[in-house]
Amino acid sequence: MIEKFNQNYIVPFYLTDLNKRLKPAAFLNLAEEAANYHAQYLGVGYDRMTETQQAWVMSRMKVDFVRLPDWGEKINLQSWHKGASGFMFLRDFILSDAQGEPLVKATTSWVVLDITTRRLARRGAFVEFATDESKCIREDVIAEPAAKVTIPEGATLVGTASHTASYADLDMNHHVNNVQYVVWAMDMLDLDVVGAMPLRALEINFNAEVRPTDVVEMKLYKDGSATYYVEGSVEGRNSFVVRLEF
Numbered sequence: 296m297i298e299k300f301n302q303n304y305i306v307p308f309y310l311t312d313l314n315k316r317l318k319p320a321a322f323l324n325l326a327e328e329a330a331n332y333h334a335q336y337l338g339v340g341y342d343r344m345t346e347t348q349q350a351w352v353m354s355r356m357k358v359d360f361v362r363l364p365d366w367g368e369k370i371n372l373q374s375w376h377k378g379a380s381g382f383m384f385l386r387d388f389i390l391s392d393a394q395g396e397p398l399v400k401a402t403t404s405w406v407v408l409d410i411t412t413r414r415l416a417r418r419g420a421f422v423e424f425a426t427d428e429s430k431c432i433r434e435d436v437i438a439e440p441a442a443k444v445t446i447p448e449g450a451t452l453v454g455t456a457s458h459t460a461s462y463a464d465l466d467m468n469h470h471v472n473n474v475q476y477v478v479w480a481m482d483m484l485d486l487d488v489v490g491a492m493p494l495r496a497l498e499i500n501f502n503a504e505v506r507p508t509d510v511v512e513m514k515l516y517k518d519g520s521a522t523y524y525v526e527g528s529v530e531g532r533n534s535f536v537v538r539l540e541f
Contacts, residue, residue, distance in 0.1 A: 297430050300333040300374040306364050316363040319494050322399050323474045326388045329374040339424045349416045353473045355404040355441035358497040362398050369393040378431040387436040402437040444500045444536040446516055446524045454515035460505050471505040480525035480537040483515045492541040499537045
């Protein structure tokens with residue numbers, strides 16, 4: 296029987312924010328690492344995929360934050376593969392406290408990238424994996440797959456910024472790691488928002504990879520009293536859209 300990824304942690308100081316709570320981006324880092332380890336367990340991990348010059352790339356993510364845990368708190372992270380939907384592969388995550396109460400719930404959609412062409416892959420280890428129901432756990436933390444994020448009509452443009460993709464942003468796939476987009480988005484908001492209001496929900500679409508030295512032009516929009524959108528583009532091509540609800 297296929298088992299879920301299951302790991303206990305104690306929230307370290309270096310993953311917390313000014314309020315001593317786990318940073319939202321830190322949860323994304325933990326989730327990404329869990330996905331990597333569990334893919335290895337399922338036979339489609341980094342080593343196997345690189346044999347055919349391929350890589351897993353997150354395409355969409357939806358996260359509901361019930362409560363962000365505090366510094367020193369004991370937490371548990373579980374993750375599992377839910378099967379394929381078209382060319383996307385679905386994976387869920389749940390972060391719980393020491394009593395088993397949910398803290399963070401997330402669902403993600405992944406694609407396989409051919410790292411030589413930088414396009415969707417059509418071959419390799421994942422082909423057999425895609426149709427192997429024995430490696431799926433049909434259990435939903437969030438029932439609906441992460442959706443397309445669009446900036447609503449009437450949203451107000453409240454800020455712009457630019458960022459050049461550099462060493463700290465890059466991962467071993469030689470592009471900006473998906474977590475960095477959330478870091479950039481949160482950094483665009485005033486401290487009286489991110490420092491005083493807990494994040495309730497996050498949605499993000501990764502529309503095009505950002506490569507080393509790319510200059511990312513970002514726009515911050517506000518919709519209503521506590522919902523923000525950040526759109527990032529490189530040379531006019533949309534790279535990502537983030538929705539942040541406080």
